[in-house]
Amino acid sequence: MFSVFTGIVETVGTLESIDRGHDCLRLRITAPEIMTDVAHGDSIAVNGVCLTVTDFDREGFIADVMQVTLDYTTLGGLTKxxxxxxxxxxxxxxxxxGHIVQGHVDGTATLMSRTPSENWEVFRFRLNDATLGKYVAKKGSVALNGTSLTVAEVSDAVSGQESWFEVSLIPTTLKDTMLGDVGVGDTVNVECDVLAKYVERLHS
Known part of the structure; x- marks a missing residue:
């Protein structure tokens, strides 16, 4: 099954419960706003991670998270x-x-600073896997917790500890997604532009 997302967040859900296994999680997420046409086996991006609906009702759905997903994303750090x-x-x-988003998270980034302005707020992130810097370009696209955003600025270094990038968030994005909840030191899921990854692969 191949699913495509746009990075335009439909709603913000609430994690109702977490069942933790040895190497997996089972999440129950409440989100009645999007449950009108959800079916067993559907794909839903949760903070940018493509998950499969294993059970559902009118109020929410259940999805399983395997170890490899926990290794590359922030889902393991979620709480009730x-x-x-x-x-x-x-x-x-x-x-x-938005842009082509697959729900295949490449890694995480840590928020370094939030700088408010009159009509937007600038978020600066440090890539926790510095090798991803080569896929993040000024005016290019990046998905943060599943939200399609345009990169406003990048560091000169494409790898190493100084590999950072900035995005500017308008009030609507801060209000209608959970990115407004992110504080300095928090981590988010990062999915780089798939086109950049294929171009790099072709030239390697």
Whole structure:
């Protein structure tokens, strides 16, 4: 199954419960706003991570998270009551408002600073896997916790400890996604632009 997302968050859900196994998690997420047409086996991006619906009702859904996903994402750090960005997989013929997002998280980034302005707020992130810096370009696209954003600035270094990038968030994004909850020192899921990854692969 191949699912595509746009990075346009539909709603913010609430993590109702977590069942922790030895090398897995089972999440129950409440999100009645998007449950009208959800079916068993559907894909939903949770903070940018493509998960499969294993059970559902009118109020929310259940999804399993395996070890490799826990290794590369922030899902293992969620707690009961955490707010999460949600987007159902794109349907054929729908308007494409963001960029191509697969729900395949490449790594995480830590928020270094939040700088408010009159009409937006600048977030600076440090890539926790510095090798991802080569995929993040000024004016390019990046998905943070599943939210499609435009990169405003990048560090000169594409790898190493100084590999950072900035995004500017408008009030609507801060209000309608959980990115407004992110504080300095918190980590978010990062999915780099898939086109950048394929270009790098072709030239390697």
């Amino acid at each position: 009551g955490s707010r999460v960005n949600l987007e159902r997989a794109m349907v054929s013929g729908a308007r494409y408002g």
